[in-house]
Amino acid sequence: MSEGVEWALHSCLNLAWAEPGEAMTTARLAALYELPTAYLNKQLQALARAGILTSTPGPRGGFRLARRLEKITLLDVVTAIEGPGEAFRCEELLRKGPGGRADVDYRKACVISQAMRQAELVWRKKLAGRTLADIKATLDRRSSRTP
Amino acid sequence: MSEGVEWALHSCLNLAWAEPGEAMTTARLAALYELPTAYLNKQLQALARAGILTSTPGPRGGFRLARRLEKITLLDVVTAIEGPGEAFRCEELLRKGPGGRADVDYRKACVISQAMRQAELVWRKKLAGRTLADIKATLDRRSSRTP
Numbered sequence: 516m517s518e519g520v521e522w523a524l525h526s527c528l529n530l531a532w533a534e535p536g537e538a539m540t541t542a543r544l545a546a547l548y549e550l551p552t553a554y555l556n557k558q559l560q561a562l563a564r565a566g567i568l569t570s571t572p573g574p575r576g577g578f579r580l581a582r583r584l585e586k587i588t589l590l591d592v593v594t595a596i597e598g599p600g601e602a603f604r605c606e607e608l609l610r611k612g613p614g615g616r617a618d619v620d621y622r623k624a625c626v627i628s629q630a631m632r633q634a635e636l637v638w639r640k641k642l643a644g645r646t647l648a649d650i651k652a653t654l655d656r657r658s659s660r661t662p
Numbered sequence: 663m664s665e666g667v668e669w670a671l672h673s674c675l676n677l678a679w680a681e682p683g684e685a686m687t688t689a690r691l692a693a694l695y696e697l698p699t700a701y702l703n704k705q706l707q708a709l710a711r712a713g714i715l716t717s718t719p720g721p722r723g724g725f726r727l728a729r730r731l732e733k734i735t736l737l738d739v740v741t742a743i744e745g746p747g748e749a750f751r752c753e754e755l756l757r758k759g760p761g762g763r764a765d766v767d768y769r770k771a772c773v774i775s776q777a778m779r780q781a782e783l784v785w786r787k788k789l790a791g792r793t794l795a796d797i798k799a800t801l802d803r804r805s806s807r808t809p
Contacts, residue, residue: 516749524774525755548755589777602663602749608672608695626800627671630736630792638785645777653773 519558519596522550526559527567527587527647528654530580538577558596565595584651590642603631666705666743669697673706674714674734674794675801677727685724705743712742731798737789750778 526544533539541559545552559578562568569581580587605628607621615621622628673691680686688703706725709715716728727734752775754768762768769775 516751518751518753520750520778521752521755521774524778525759528774547760548758550755589781603667604663604665605668606665608668608697611695612672613694626797626804627668627675630797631667631671631789634736634785634788634792637788638781641781641784642778645781650773650777657773 516593516597519554519561520593522548522555523558523562523592523596524589524647524650526555526578527562527580527584527592528651530568530578531584531647531651533579536579538571538575538579540577544578562592562595565591567591567595584648585646587647588643589645589647589650590639592647593642601632601635603628603635605631663740663744666701666708667740669695669702670705670709670739670743671736671794671797673702673725674709674727674731674739675798677715677725678731678794678798680726683726685718685722685726687724691725709739709742712738714738714742731795732793734794735790736792736794736797737786739794740789748779748782750775750782752778 525548529544529547530539541556542552544550544559545555559568560570563570563578563581566581567587568578570576570578605622605625607625609615609621609625610617610619672695676691676694677686688699688706691697691706692699692702706715707717710717710725710728713728714734715725717723717725752769752772754772756762756768756772757764757766
């Protein structure tokens with residue numbers, strides 16, 4: 516997974532702490548953690564394409580959350596940055612093997628591919644079950660304990 | 663994940679179908695699926711380093727399973743090929759952020775990092791709960807139904 520996932524998750528939370536309606540520029544978000552502006556901008560644009568952020572041009576423009584944190588899961592952010600592809604790469608080896616058939620979709624038929632996909636599914640479900648609102652609530656509880 | 667994981671999993675199963683005590687060369691394993699021999703050999707060497715295969719030099723040498731399929735999980739193979747590192751890259755952004763501290767391990771303390779690691783943990787557990795013996799048993803059941 517690229518470092519962009521970490522940057523994107525932290526940036527979404529930082530946007531949630533902005534004043535209501537306030538846009539934040541890439542430069543300001545990047546400065547918070549000394550990140551390279553151009554590369555962070557690529558991640559923010561990907562979040563905008565995925566409908567997680569909105570991007571407004573102009574001198575008072577920048578990025579805002581496009582929806583409430585309750586509606587943004589960890590999986591949404593991971594998919595926006597990394598794409599929807601599966602981590603396990605199945606090149607359908609069995610098609611080239613003895614008895615391999617051209618008309619079989621081995622991504623579905625191969626037991627190895629099935630088992631690897633099942634494992635990824637539990638990972639995705641876990642990520643989909645965790646919203647950024649959960650994360651922020653945990654952070655807020657912690658910071659109220661440690662002034 | 664690299665394509666080497668798929669190759670390694672299939673190669674382990676093919677070694678399980680070899681005659682007891684019989685070693686298979688990289689060239690023979692590669693020929694089964696028209697794989698590039700040199701690159702497959704890298705994966706097989708990684709499996710040997712992880713104690714999943716044994717490698718014997720010489721004219722009658724080659725690779726054998728180092729232990730029974732019941733003792734090889736999907737996670738063993740993934741870790742042998744991809745290394746033990748986590749998929750989510752946490753560069754401890756918070757250390758550089760406002761109030762960041764040099765003496766805190768943010769990989770452990772950061773809520774985002776914790777949530778991402780929890781999701782990976784369920785993925786690893788799922789992979790660790792599936793042995794190559796399970797996979798082979800499913801394959802054997804299927805092939806007995808379709809002669």
